[in-house]
Amino acid sequence: MAIHPARRSSFPIPLLILLITACVRSSGGGVEDASPRRGEGGFSEPDVGVTWSAPGVDGGGGVAGTDGGGAAPALDAGPWSPSPACLTQASTLAAALTPAQRYGQMTQVDSDGLTVSQASSAYLGAVLSGGNSFPPSGNSASDWVSLVSSYLGVAQSFNPHIGMLYGSDAVHGNNHTQGATIFPHNIGLGATRDAGLVEQVERTTALEILAVGINWAFAPTLAAAQDIRWGRTYESFSESPDLAGELGAAAVLGLQNGRLGSSQSVLACAKHYAGDGATDGGVNAGNVTLDEATFRQLAIAPYVPAIAAGVGSIMVSYSSYQGQQMAGSQEWLTGVLKGELGFNGFLVSDWNAVNLLPGSYSDQVKTAINAGLDMVMISQTNGAPSAADFASTLETLVSSGAVSNDRIMDAVGRILSVKCEMGLLASDTTIDPALTAALGSSDHRAIARQAVRESLVLLKNDGLLPLASKPSRVHVTGSGADSLAKQCGGWTVAWQGLGTDGSSTDTTTGTTVLGAIKSRFAGTSTSVTSSSDGSGAAGADYAVVVVGEPPYAETQGDSTNPTLSDDDFAAIAKVKAAGVPFAVVLFSGRPLILTTSGGVSALDEANAFVAAWLPGTEGEGIVDVLFGDDKPTGQLSFTWPATLSQLPIHYGDGQTPLFPFGFGLSYP
Secondary structure (H helix, E strand, C coil): CCCCHHHCCCCCHHHHHHHHHHHHHHCCCCCCCCCCCCCCCCCCCCCCCCECCCCCCCCCCCCCCCCCCCCCCCCCCCCCCCCHHHHHHHHHHHHHCCHHHHHHHCEEEEHHHCCHHHHHHCCCCEEEECCCCCCCCCCCHHHHHHHHHHHHHHHHHCCCCCCCEEEECCCCECCCCCCCCECCCHHHHHHHCEHHHHHHHHHHHHHHHHCCCCCEECCCECCCCCCCCCCCHHHCCCCCHHHHHHHHHHHHHHHCCCCCCCCCCCEEEEEEECCCCCCHHHCCCCEECCCHHHHHHHHHCCHHHHHHCCCCEEEECCCEECCEEHHHCHHHHHHHHHHHCCCCCEEECCCCHHHHCCCCHHHHHHHHHHHCCCEEEECCCCCCCCHHHHHHHHHHHHHHCCCCHHHHHHHHHHHHHHHHHHCCCCCCCCCCHHHHHCCCCHHHHHHHHHHHHHHCEEEEECCCCCCCCCCCEEEEECCCCCCHHHHHCCCECECCCCCCCCHHHCCCCCECHHHHHHHHHCCCCCEEEECCCCCCCCCCCEEEEEEECCCCCHHHHCCCCCECCHHHHHHHHHHHHHCCCEEEEEECCCCCECECCCCCEHHHHCCEEEEEECCCCECHHHHHHHCCCCCCCCCCCCCECCCHHHCCCCCCCCCCCCECCCCCECCC
């Protein structure tokens, strides 16, 4: 894909620091230099070395590169704003709507707790399908087209026309649809240091969600994760806020095809503002107790380049800062994000997040809307308040003056101005059969395969890699060798990953490491044998041992002991005992402790060790590097701890890691 000339240079880090410093100073805080300290341990920002090179692969479906929407936002031009024409149209339309229609625009409901008639009667501005909200008929592309189309059609009956947004957590591709291309999770993309490739990955993701009618991606995650015990670490590009911000901006440009309104663009949603990756102990939806200057550097800074790139929506975090939940913080939502940072899009809550605020439901709605939330995400399941409850509550609050009409008009105006930029006030999203046919295409998978190759980080190599090209027998073993579930991780078809929510989530189209190696040697004299537990390696020329974490997402992934499992240690020990040279490939959503409680190191046992993160469906990319078709180029975007006692560990904190931030070997 051609990179737009205005985006070929990376976001200038000095400018980012100046912008953040200006924001802090304007609020009465103060960043003394570009490297504020984290408490007594300290924090300094490493050189992240991002590039904007990308392979020229057509995205499929008749699109490559940026088109149709004019020049992309310049990343040094300050905050993006909707066009004057769209601001005027949105303001005029908001004034013409009835109160019920305005409240509907401020509401998003999950498809699992919704009917088409309810969406119509509530004048909904948006629908979503959450992690386990599947079409009742299954998870194929046609199933999703049928479901999404039924809600997109609702907007056609609205008078005046106000369009419909349909959202999904497309965090590594159209990851809810079977047969879609599943890309590496962000932790792997962070290791590539290739912003152009990240843009291309998200450009392709946009095409694949548009293939089923989804026009709003709840991505990218901009958290600079500070503690690998957090279950969403793999959704983070890096512990470095500069790298997270740089690649996050690239992701926004890819999803929005340069800018909202471009041909075949979708609305990006940066998340989760702010502090989700910096909570104490890495607890999901927990509390952040950092001092303000450090909080701004770690949690606020990554949003600056995304806002400059034109991100149209931002999702507010479940997490709290100094005990105050973000969804109820007027200081951080309105004062900082909309005020200091100049964000001109709209804010949406996380799933049922308003219900977690203190007080009665009326208190919760009043606090959230007055804080600056523009749209509220509602499940309508398991006794949660409904869209009708929200509308009636908001009507009462407005009538009493507890929520001002100006605040309502601001929220609706923001939503409608974004819809205007997307073209949704003029016409509805239509599903292009050519895009549906290109879902999971070879062109799209080629981009994913390239991303896999670039994401791999070679941690050790005593000369075994690249593997000999003509062995008599190669043995492939380990819990991840033939497991797409481990290879793809969470947010793959089902919320918690493949096979975690009924038969319709069991699998998707992809190639495991075992499958890729078998394909490589098909029709040759080389024998490929396999097992799942490390057995059977004796007599092989060499072995490939694939191990790693089971899939997980969000709180279910929080862990006080992020260590390689006993079964995986045992599999490695079996291969070691067999006396054959072997390479370990590790699937994980974070760096793992690689030493047993007895002091045995999986790293020391192996001849070569590759961190493959959660690479997605294209296992051939791993095999390309193992056999030397491509050299490993990935660099750690997280510091790798040697022991649990070091957690949390970061670049520049004075601890001695197993591997430092930026580490990565290659071949001669």
